[in-house]
Amino acid sequence: MRDRLEQLNQNLHQVIVGKAEAIRLVLVALLSGGHVLLEDVPGVGKTLLAKSLAKSIDGKFQRVQCTPDLMPTDVTGTNIWNPSDGEFSFLPGPVFANVLLMDEINRATPRTQSALLEVMEEQQVSIDGQSRPVPTPFFVIATQNPVEYQGTFPLPEAQMDRFALSLSLGYPEANEELQMIQRLQGGGAKQQLGPCITLSEIDQLRQACAEVKVEASLQQYILEIVRSTREDEEITLGVSPRGTVAMFKAVQALAYLEDRDYALPDDVKYLAPYVLSHRIIPSTGRRAQPIVDRLLRTIAIP
16 A cells, blocks of 8 residues: 555656645645645645645545635535425535635635534534535645735634644745746646546555554653643643644654654654644734744653
């Protein structure tokens, strides 16, 4: 299965130029069963990454462009009256996909944002008293522009907590951007991208990641980092137990990606800013990531 995972990684690099770290973090979220929030300016490849991932795993891809007039049923689906049958039939929404891209999620109203809470956590949609499971695996990639705030609705803490990792792609280096232009002369690599792994194999990879060993001392290290966010004077709201679980699973997935069957303290230190920063509410005028970095420096490494 590690060979299949390497093929997936190489497949994504055929299209996404110079974003090895971002691809690795997205794969960590996928293998750990979580979701990803991409906070970046437009045009850096967020949509392309989501589409390429869906094509690589041979999964169904759906994209929702979030706007203030987007309704919850536009995302989850609804029951519609069928005159020929004389009864209601369910019309599934875009959440019934393997890879769901919620583009500019903070432009949707809080009512529509809340429609994602159940499906991101429970992998199901409840409409008119009936629960319907979404396909497996189910992976959400949400994007938001961290610069433009006019006409947006900030995600509440409960929604932010549903994302396993939050990261930024950033602008490419000069040589990488030149490589992007040069690829266009040959028609680009996007058209040649094909499936390299199946959906069932993704489930097998998730099971393999869950078997990665995390020593008791490393478990305690994760717990100390998380609990320190709840006691720090510069933090108004610390990381929830869901964040603890997300960190544990992400560490297992990263170790597996690194071809190890055991986790290391370096895995925890590397992932902490991506897993914890968006889950805490700093005091007024402070940023989350520097606080997480400071806590990592103060806690003893096992």
